Amino acid sequence: IYELIKKYFDSASVNIKLYSSGFGNNRVIFTEDFEIPWEVDDFWKYFNREVLPEVNSDSYGKIRVIVSESPEVRKKLKQQIIQKLKRRGVPDNSIDVVVLCAYKQGYSWLYDEVLPKIRDKNPARIEILYHTLKDSKEIKWQTIYANTRWLQEIYPIDNVFSRELNIPDSLITFRPVYKKNPVYTIKVFDKSGNKIFTDSFNPKYVIRPFFDLFPEYESVRVTTGWVTAEIDNKILLNRRIKTDPERFWEHLQKITYRKIIDYVMDIQEGKPSSNRAPYFDEFIVNVTLSEPNYKIGIDEEAISSIEALHEDIYFETLTLFNLIGGRYGAGSLNFPGRILPYIQPPVDGKPGKVKIKFTGKRKAIPQIKMVYKEKNKEPVKLLYYINSLKIPASRLTGIRVGPFKNCISQLMFEITANDSIDRYEEFKMRASESTIDRTFISIPKLINMVNILKELHSNGIFEDKLSYDRVENILFRIALEDSMEYARFVDLPCSNNPRNTRTPRLFADGYKYKGEQIVQWNEPIGPEEAEKIMAKLNTFPDVNVYYTITSFLGQPVFAMDLIPHYESKFISQAKLNALKPTLFISGRQHANEVSSTSHILRLAELIATDSVYNNYLRKVNLVLHPITNIDGARLGVKLHKVNPHFMLHAAYLGSLGADVERGESHYPESKVRKMLRETWLPDIYLNPHGYPTHEWVQYFAGYSAWVRSRRGGQRSWWSPRGWFIPGFRWIDDKKYPEYKKVSFAILDSIATAITSIPEVMKMNHRMYKRYRKYGIQDRENFRECFYKGILVNLALKGRKLKKSDSGKLGTRITYFSLTTEAPDETAYGDWMKMVCKAGLAHTTAVLRYLANGINRIEHKVKEYKDCVYRCVFRKKPVLPGLKD
Secondary structure: OHHHHHHHOOOOOOOOOOOOOOOOOOEEEEEEEEEEOOHHHHHHHHHHHHOHHHOOOOOOEEEEEEEOOOHHHHHHHHHHHHHHHHHOOOOOOOEEEEEEEOOOHHHHHHHHHHHHHHHHHOOOEEEEEEEOOOOOOOOOOOOOOOOOHHHHOOOOHHHHHHHHHOOOHHHEEEEEEOOOOOOEEEEEEOOOOOEEEEEEEOOOEEEEEOOOOOOOOOEEEEEOEEEEEEEOOEEEEEEEEOOHHHHHHHHHHHHHHHHHHHHHHHHOOOOOOHHHOOOOOEEEEEEEOOOOEEEOOOOOOEEEHHHHHHHHHHHHHHHHHHHHHHHOOOOOOOOOOEEEEEEOOOOOOOOEEEEEEEEEOOOOOOEEEEEEOOOOOOOEEEEEEOOOOOOOOOEEEEEEOOOOOOOEOEEEEEEEEOEOOOOHHHHOOOOOHHHHHHHOOEHHHHHHHHHHHHHHHHOOOOOOOOOEOOEOEEEEEEEEOOEEEEEEEEEEEOOOOOEOOOOOOOOOOOOOOOOOOOOOOOOOOOHHHHHHHHHHHOOOOOEEEEEEEEOOOOOEEEEEEEOOOOOOOOOOHHHHHHHOOEEEEEOOOOOOOOHHHHHHHHHHHHHHHOHHHHHHHHOOEEEEEOOOOHHHHHHHHHHHOOOOOOOOHHHOOOOOOOOHHHOOOOOHHHHHHHHHHHHHOOOEEEEEEEEEOOOOEEOOOOEEOOOOOOOOOOHHHHOOOOOEEEEEOOEOOOOOOHHHHHHHHHHHHHHHHHHOOHHHHHHHHHHHHHHHHHHOOOOOOOOOOEEOOEEEEEOOOOEOOOHHHHOOOOOOOOOEEEEEEEEEEOOOHHHHHHHHHHHHHHHHHHHHHHHHOEEEEEEEEEEOOOOEEEEEEEEEEEEOOOOO
16 A cells, blocks of 8 residues: 555655454453452441441341352351340340342242241141232333243242152142232141241342343343341331342443443444444453352252353343444344353352453444645545445356376356446446445456455465465456456466465374273363364274364364265265265254264264164264354353353354354354255254253343343243253145154154153153243243153144255255254253263164165166166155164
């Protein structure tokens, strides 16, 4: 640029500034490092000032403290309060001291206060009444709530009471009431039906904006801390104590989010657009608080306010960008950037620590801004936005190779232009320069683009763009679209530092299998471990592991074909497709759903090492894609090492906060599934998923998850329901009756496989029962459908085949596609082993169905004058065999 200006204005003083508008600048936009005052210190301040001076040896009453702390901290706090009262001469038990948890207050009241009172009363039946929010007018226009919100806060108290009181959980029932006060009432009955205990409780909560900077958008109920001291029939103290998470959340909402909004608007010059994503690089939130974080001994259920905070930070930050887009007319701002909540294990009894780092770029809009000044005149400012040109896709027309060379001499491409000359001068008064450039894609413009890239290469810039280490030269023939005879040529030699075209290869040199287990089922498998496993598997003759693409964050993505070993050098994939059905299994679309990678790799291991499994390859082609969201998987494994029982939804979506399957414009890895399906045209496609192993909470979004907007989101996911199939659809067409028959035969095989695993079915029965008991309280939204012992959300009816079903990804080609759900966010240890058994069982059942099914291969022969035409093809679908 400097030389170009000097060429025309040699005496001009030139100052040039460059900046990148893409992802990965890691320019620090702002940092924050602050302390969260410990809520218990506030309690002591109020208690010492307003309660202690007023008590004496004759005092009686009750002190109830509500703080968001672990059982250990609350037990210690209670003891300290009692000791201080004793020093004032207060006799034992004359003042009742109760310390409850502000997080899941209803649960804490029932467990910490009620349970000790009824434990020795031999209860036979318990009824818990809770306030339903159905038809509630407490918050105007509120949509972001669940009717059973207060019931969800005591989940799963019935199982806990059943364990502690040794009574069946079926005798612990819930009943909604419209009356707001009290929120909870418990009634306890003996074997004769006599009421032996009753009590009530109102949790302390505040109504706050869902987003402080968008107060009109929505409001939510958030439980808060409190202290009440009623001594000698007088209320000495009755005030709120903000919890540590509340204090953090207020700062995030009012200060941090304000900085983010200002940044987004600044870099886009006040005109945000959904086409300019990602908007930032990383939003790192590192938080350490004194909070409850423990398992309760009911399956994988846990009480963890800091896990809920992880969920809130991630999903509410995504929502923030949609609110920005909505306010300023840009629509949803998807793919915003990397949101990284690093929640540290709690440190009891200390102030919270928060460190925030936000990185991004100086500008979001690629542009050339030029300011020049002539003597004795005002400066002139010119602005040119650099938008991508919609150039028709180039077509490879030739490859030139030379003798004794380990490279290609020349690649020949043809590009079509829509004009033969530049039209700027002709239309400059009618449109902007950038509009003219995008409208008229002229031959001179395309030639200049190649020549400029050539010049950049010679100056050591962008040397890996359109330059490949085993291609000496690229020749472009640029032709006019309405006159293919008119054309110009321009070539691009290889640069000094071209792109390396050698793809990564996984192979464990020197590895010898000695009967050991290759794939572990104890911890989530990350990309690095998966590569080591696949490298070992690639040493087996029937396994072919290969590179597919490089992810957005630069990780190689691998897949594997499992087919019988052939001595021939080349294998016809078309023939394999024509003679045998193909099963394609692709896992870990959502990277915190960890079990699919583990059981997919174990299936590959069994194919390689077990003769029964290996025999399936005689009749079936198997294609495996262990990790779809590979960038999320790397993050998830890193987070899991810090908080192993967290759901870790920061790893759920792709690296920029949008689903990896809906992001071909940003995520290269999202192309792999489609590429493999179009290559193999599989008969069956399995997409195993997962969901949380325990209650899913977004504390600042109305309590129960899953919330992404004021529409409430998919709240039905808040509690586990075992291993299940979230949706099952089938073709029901009289012209093609075999499709329905096949679909249900495969489903039968899966149901048989799952119900044959005792520990999985025990888990299913527990979770199904719990899910139904709580879910049916919200009759308007609760749904369930069982099929042969497993939960399957069956469609109400089948559908007919359509024309679109004949495409490469259509039902005529892949006649059975299925998504399954296992409670595996984030599984480890024995729980991981159990859900992996379910995963391996149902994928093996489908593999076995194809191997044992009726594979219809047909031949056609036609005679011509001097030759015979032979054709072999396979009719889909594979019909059920005798064993199925």
